[in-house]
Amino acid sequence: MTLVSQTTEAGGQNAPLRFLKTYPMEIILAALVIFLVVAAPGFASTGNILNVLRTVAMLGIIAFGMTAVIISGEIDLSVGAGAALAGCIVAWFSDSYSGALGEWGAVTVGFAAALLLGFSLGYLTGRFRQWFNVPTFITTLALFAALRGVANLITGGFPMSSFPLGFDFLGGGYLFGIPFPVYIFALTFAGMHVLMKYTSFGREVYAVGGNMEAARLSGIDIWRVKAWTLGLTGALTAVSGTLIASQIGAGTGTTATGMELDVIAAVIIGGTSLFGGKGRIWGTLIGVLFLGCISNGMTLMNVSEYWQYVVRGGIILGAVLLNQVLERVR
């Protein structure tokens, strides 16, 4: 990561202030956690923490991909619908091909199909931008509507709970006392962190998002970069969708409604710029943890669901304002 280092720029100021400016979201998250430990009954219990992590995992797996998409200067609004569709595809394969392929064989093929579809749709969204100059906002808005429709068509509008015994382990099970999705979450974080920071592809994503024309004139294949980040996010969406289906025990067209907004919110709270070129996978980790803690904490404190929406909206705006203000004082 060689984005403008914030610490060096703030040189000459006293250390605590510099720390405050460099890690604003980290500090706010820590403060929130301390507050919730004290104020929210049962927040600090092991069971609850693991529960928060499990919820955060589903969101975070997609959010890490979305970070790359947004840094590259694009957007993907279709991830919620995509996650629902992926779950339905796996359920449908399990329902239709268990006889021919065996229970687990059908699920595996179904997952592979969902993964391939997710990647292809993302990849093509990027290429659509290149070939027909259709903004990804539009293409993915269309997919947002269409994919949920397809998901319901596959399942006939009802939850499809045809999974083999033990499938619920993926989304709901524990390995060494930690929910299984958290491992996938951690793996995705590590993978995306390395990709963005230590590979030439990651560098190209920052360059393309920071200045598309400069990147092109430097000989970077800008459309390939964009298509791959979108494809990657599509694939991660399929992973998350499968985990969600496993957790609730069915593929249904109505899961993950509004998830795209939470995913984008987490990325933005993590300090990634919607204008492209700036952002960190680490920041998105903070963003998803922050969202997870706040909604869990509010539920524990019996805050009404409607207030939770209001608070979430305020947090998104507040985080962006904070980043803008810090940008100016730095």
Add this chain to the structure above:
Amino acid sequence: MTYLQPTDPGQGTQGRLDFRGVTKRYGPTIALSEFTHSFAPGRVHALMGKNGSGKSTLVKLLAGVTGPSSGTISVNGEDRHFTSPHDAFAAGIVTVHQELSLVPELSVGENIFLGRLPHRRRAGFSVVDWAGLHKRAGELLADMGLEIDSRQPVSALSVGQQQVVEIVKAMSFNPSILLLDEPTSALATREVKQLFALIARLRARGVTMIYITHRMSELFDIADTCTVIRDGHYIGSVEMKATTPSAIVGMMFGDAARATRPPRRDLDRTAPVLKVRNLSRGGHFHDVSFDLYSGEILGIAGLLGAGRTELMRAIFGADRIDGGSVWLDGRLMTGASPREMRKAGLGYTPENRKEVGLVQSLSTADNLCMASLGPISLGGFISRRREQPFIHRQIADLHIKCGDPDLAVSSLSGGNQQKVVIGKWLNRHPSVMFFDEPSRGVDVQAKRQIFDIIWQKSADGLASIFVSTELEEVLEVADRILVMHQGAIVAEVDPTKTDLTELYGLCMEGARQ
């Protein structure tokens, strides 16, 4: 050479424009220094000066975009102090900028009255009076001798007609002074004639016009006087009837000192490293052919809009081409992408480094490595350690002053930013480099350093193309010069056997006079 005395202040003041000791500073830089001159009413005054002479500062002062640091501007005999474009407007000065300000989707009439559409009452509501608007617009157009339907969208007009509509719009404010900033830069010859007819008509009505252009031939067609500024100083004013193009060029450039450069060497001209044949791109350049040899610096001279940058970009693969061929190291590369050209050994530093040369949000180090991510990485993976030699070699070789290379490249000075763009490409060891306006917006010392780099690299065998609007620079830097005019190469000159006046004439007229 006889310069005009400031006009006698006794005569009519309507349309008069006086500058008295006007100075404009930007920080330590003086863009305009003690400018004193009176523009007589009802005449067309050309304003000439090479790039960076202070012309655009003068335009900005008159348009109210910025205020003078000291001195007074008086309009119609009244001292004015502009703090906003609106003030200039109120004083009766209307500017027609180089970039058109029309909304293409709206009708001609609506564009003319944009922001002040006439209204009428209908059933108690105030609604736009479309009939009245088009009637008035039609009258204005007819009054200027134009046959343009005010109801058609501006996008249906040619660029020349759009320029004319822009002037009609300006005239609808009844200005006493009209400022025309390079109105012909995008026009074809026939359209220029139409524009000149309009200007002549306005002059007959007593409108004072300040006319800025780079085209010398136009001056003698349309202007009454010519005022020259150089390096922010008023050099003089001449009556067009009493002067010659070379006298004006002399005023613009002064005694341009030719700085020292390493002696030109005899080159091996057997096999060109870059061969371009009959290259064309519709509307930009046509039928361009030339050869470039190893170790040679080929200068391309021409006015803005002559097609120099477009040619560079097309060869590099950044823009599509319509015909012709490009060979690099003997390989046919026509239609290749920038990525393929880069691989074949071509590098390109674009003219507008801020917009397309650098990624401003990234660090100096990242920008230096941007074109070489492949060679730097090992199986796709990159580490700081692997990058270090690529970063530090260029910082040392090119004397880039950047403090910490991990800081944003946007914090560097213009000259250092330019060196980062150059360093980004030198990291790839190209065999051919295109330097498009490498000295633009760069201080004198950095400019020398950049030229030294180009000379040094060419001594090592690098073939390069050097493009600059500053003709003195082309004369100094290049081993051979091609002159572009309206999209075609019109002459090849030897910099040791020509001078500024001749080169300037070639650039403007496209032929020796």
